[in-house]
Amino acid sequence: MQGPAWPVRLESDDVVLRPIRHRDRREWTDVRARNSAWVGPWEATNPVPGGEPPTYGEMVRSLNRQARQDSALPFVITERQDPARAPAIVGQLTVSSIVWGSARMATLGYWVDQARAGRGIVPTAVALATDYCFSALGLHRMEINIRPENRPSLRVVEKLGFRDEGMRLRYLHIDGEWTDHRSFALTAEEVPEGLLNRWNARRHS
Template sequence: MRDHSWPVTLHGTEIHLKPLRFRDRKKWLEVRAHNREWLSPWEATLPFTPGSDPESLQKELPSFFRLVRTLNRESRDGRSISFAMWHQNNLIGQISMGGIILGALRGAHIGYWIDREYAGRGYTTEAVNLMTEYGFSVLALHRIEINLRPENAASRRVAEKAGYVFEGERSRYLHIDGDWRDHLSFVKENPLIK
């Protein structure tokens, strides 16, 4: 890891990425509520296990303030990096690089969501490019993955436009929208690390 200090803001041509702050609560909750149906087919869910109470699983979901504290602690510690995506003064989505592993693997994975009002304009691809560059140049990662549902054509286009290459399929990879779902894995390797 080179110079990972937190917080940091990443600037692109159309968007900028910065950590969520407590004062972003109203905007974040509005965007999430407005996009609930749009995002639900792609959002991770908590698997129900025998003997667990579905209502108690719901109680485990963090408040916005706990979410911000957790995201910032994880980012400071270099375990995962999470940013809100901003276009001008509008919060339009979120992008995270999770599962950061150093040592011999030096890898991570990227996940993202965007407000449907801003989808299809290249903003998510720009966010992926900014996050990838940060992962390669600052964290000195060797490879980054984007894992997506086969039905999510828009997300596949983002991965491909950002230069990620299809690597393979992962059966029943993540619990999404209430069930274990297959995913396609796209990978980009750091050209600076041999």
């Protein structure tokens, strides 16, 4: 084991990251169905002819297996909206491709309910996950890859101060074709005070 045991729960104000669960199927599916046009254009696809996207159960089993192998942290993004109810699922964030050894790096991806976009939820979630990876797991580098047309997602890394490291040509298979992505990164030395602290200072200044 490279770091503190999974599962882990991370929170700041009304934003809570927690592990995705099999019993989240109905709520997660409802959110995704409502946001199919919003999320679909940026969703990775299988380049193999006839390759079907995984079912919800297959996705959760795969993510949980990766978590047990210390290669991923599969979170749902939840938000406290009603004091009388559990935080509602408003998106998903996965830290994946965790590499240990001399690299100690990972890749982060996310999506959020369009109705909750622009409220600071995703930057807060990304900051929470990045701080956990740097401080608790001892990772050194976090990377986020975004299609250049995905303006809302680009705003997230701009707000958080991730460095633009340039274009990766035909990097991922998206919506039936190989697409270019811009690569953004941050290392632990760049946020000695913590990314969440820096984000909160910027948003409240």
